[in-house]
Amino acid sequence: MSEPTSALRLDVYKTYKLFVGGKFPRSESGRVYEVTDRKSGEWLANAPQGTRKDTRDAVSAARKAFGGWSGATAYNRGQILYRAAEMLQGRREQYIAEVAVSEGLTAKKAAPLVDAAVDRLVWYAGWTDKVAQIAGNANPVAGPYFNLSTPEPTGVVGVVAPQSGNGFSLLGLVSVLAPVIATGNTAVVALAPGAPLPGLSLGEVLATSDLPGGVVNLISGRTEDIAPTLASHADVNALDLAGVVAEEGPASAKSLEVAAADTLKRVLRPESASYDWTTAPGTDRLLTFLETKTVWHPMGM
Amino acid sequence: MSSSSTASGHLAASGLADVASSEASLRRFLHGLPGIDAVGLQARASGLGTRSIKTTAKAYAIDLAISMIDLTTLEGADTPGKVRSLCQKAKNPDPGNPDVPHTAAVCVYPDMVPFAKEALGGAPINVAAVATAFPSGRAGLPVKLADTAEAVAAGADEIDMVIDRGAFLSGRYLEIFELIAEIKKACERPDGTAAHLKVIFETGELVTYDNIRRASWLAMLAGADFIKTSTGKVTVNATPANTLVLMEAVRDFRNATGVQVGVKPAGGIRTTKDAMKYLVMVNEILGDDWLSPDWFRFGASSLLNDLLMQRQKLASGRYSGPDYVTVD
Numbered sequence: 001m002s003e004p005t006s007a008l009r010l011d012v013y014k015t016y017k018l019f020v021g022g023k024f025p026r027s028e029s030g031r032v033y034e035v036t037d038r039k040s041g042e043w044l045a046n047a048p049q050g051t052r053k054d055t056r057d058a059v060s061a062a063r064k065a066f067g068g069w070s071g072a073t074a075y076n077r078g079q080i081l082y083r084a085a086e087m088l089q090g091r092r093e094q095y096i097a098e099v100a101v102s103e104g105l106t107a108k109k110a111a112p113l114v115d116a117a118v119d120r121l122v123w124y125a126g127w128t129d130k131v132a133q134i135a136g137n138a139n140p141v142a143g144p145y146f147n148l149s150t151p152e153p154t155g156v157v158g159v160v161a162p163q164s165g166n167g168f169s170l171l172g173l174v175s176v177l178a179p180v181i182a183t184g185n186t187a188v189v190a191l192a193p194g195a196p197l198p199g200l201s202l203g204e205v206l207a208t209s210d211l212p213g214g215v216v217n218l219i220s221g222r223t224e225d226i227a228p229t230l231a232s233h234a235d236v237n238a239l240d241l242a243g244v245v246a247e248e249g250p251a252s253a254k255s256l257e258v259a260a261a262d263t264l265k266r267v268l269r270p271e272s273a274s275y276d277w278t279t280a281p282g283t284d285r286l287l288t289f290l291e292t293k294t295v296w297h298p299m300g301m
Numbered sequence: 302m303s304s305s306s307t308a309s310g311h312l313a314a315s316g317l318a319d320v321a322s323s324e325a326s327l328r329r330f331l332h333g334l335p336g337i338d339a340v341g342l343q344a345r346a347s348g349l350g351t352r353s354i355k356t357t358a359k360a361y362a363i364d365l366a367i368s369m370i371d372l373t374t375l376e377g378a379d380t381p382g383k384v385r386s387l388c389q390k391a392k393n394p395d396p397g398n399p400d401v402p403h404t405a406a407v408c409v410y411p412d413m414v415p416f417a418k419e420a421l422g423g424a425p426i427n428v429a430a431v432a433t434a435f436p437s438g439r440a441g442l443p444v445k446l447a448d449t450a451e452a453v454a455a456g457a458d459e460i461d462m463v464i465d466r467g468a469f470l471s472g473r474y475l476e477i478f479e480l481i482a483e484i485k486k487a488c489e490r491p492d493g494t495a496a497h498l499k500v501i502f503e504t505g506e507l508v509t510y511d512n513i514r515r516a517s518w519l520a521m522l523a524g525a526d527f528i529k530t531s532t533g534k535v536t537v538n539a540t541p542a543n544t545l546v547l548m549e550a551v552r553d554f555r556n557a558t559g560v561q562v563g564v565k566p567a568g569g570i571r572t573t574k575d576a577m578k579y580l581v582m583v584n585e586i587l588g589d590d591w592l593s594p595d596w597f598r599f600g601a602s603s604l605l606n607d608l609l610m611q612r613q614k615l616a617s618g619r620y621s622g623p624d625y626v627t628v629d
Binding site for chain 1: 624
């Protein structure tokens, strides 16, 4: 009996799913939409069409995870982010392929973008136990006590993932997501609707990195469904509008900022559409989603 | 018969007066009740849970559910301070919104009754006390009577008693009948009025639906004003199917005797969605007569916060979070 030739083998297609609460559910609507190759327009995969309800479920999951994640030691959070970088490195080839089709690049051009995403995770992993040194302080006092200011995570952060710019699909996503969770926040991410595949696969990396379920939640679907839900939800504490592209309508930066103001959210404004995500990030994103807690510590009493 | 004269009159008229005259006749009556089709019951209960209640109907249901809550704290670590803050919450569940109705009652241990009475002042909110060696019911009759009398003397408006599940499961029905009747007597106050008596079955420990139906009839025959599913202290608490058995029992009891008895599911009801399922059941099985805090209650603590969050969502259009309700 001869071996079956490879031409006879059926392709096994990947079913991309959401990442919510550490699990990989389909959208509660049961709907999917077609994701196509950026350059050729060919069908690549079906991505779940996440809904407003999926987004609310993700917010509940993120809130539930916040206590444990914000209470974890900075050292532990760093280890987990570093572990995520290791996992991403191990699946380099897959991500190169996904980034290439998502951004319309050759594999040769996509490879350094994936490597940069790995490096960025490592970079933020290093920041977890150092951020208190630049955002905190031992305040000068004139008495027998200490006065300490320490950074505390803001809470649940809604993130609109980058939708354009060099390296947006994976490097851009990691660049906005990692600083949010590095400091102890939990995140609900609206993935770029045109290029969700690297983001949906990132869920698989995070799920195998000891990251507690619910710390990162990834929703693909229409930004005009997901982003306004995050902006108006009273249990979301901050909003990163990095990838907002709409000029008007409910998913425009203006509408989202108005909705966020109603519930007193911290808001980070959109990056320019042509932003180069390979640029060195600096600490701005890391410091945006922090609150300052100041305590008086009596001594010698 | 130890129940009040009118109730025993109704029982006599319906031919049920002498079922408790002996252990044998009581057993014959309880085991003669029609058996329950467990599969059909569960299907009916889950079918009633699929109704979609939206907009104005939802707003009405939320306010009704809030007004039906017995806001409960039954922890070993309860303090007078905690009971006082619970009472404030019962009076004014959402401090930012005076339109929210108050709850029906607060439910505490007997020694906390004086603090609850004081904190509630003249507010039209009842104080319910759990008694009779709650939650296990493992104590002698004199202890249970003293427990009840103490709570009533301290001013409790309602007494939540537990039955002796051990006696029930070993078939000593008359013992339970007499226990309930004795406690009912202990609920009477010197001025002739009486505290309302709620009888808790702990349905999770009664094993079968048939047993739950028997316990319901037993309690109602002995003079219960309310029948209640659970203590909230075991793994299986109120479920829609268990509560449905209680509802069918009070409906049939009123048809047979003309006496209306209330129903209180307790334990494990945490979300607005759950509460609405129960309200749909009340409406479908019992009708408008029971759709008031006088005849239907929720025994719950965290349910109130979820109802308040849903109420805020309906009012503002924004989904709310635990930051916007009091933590307790």
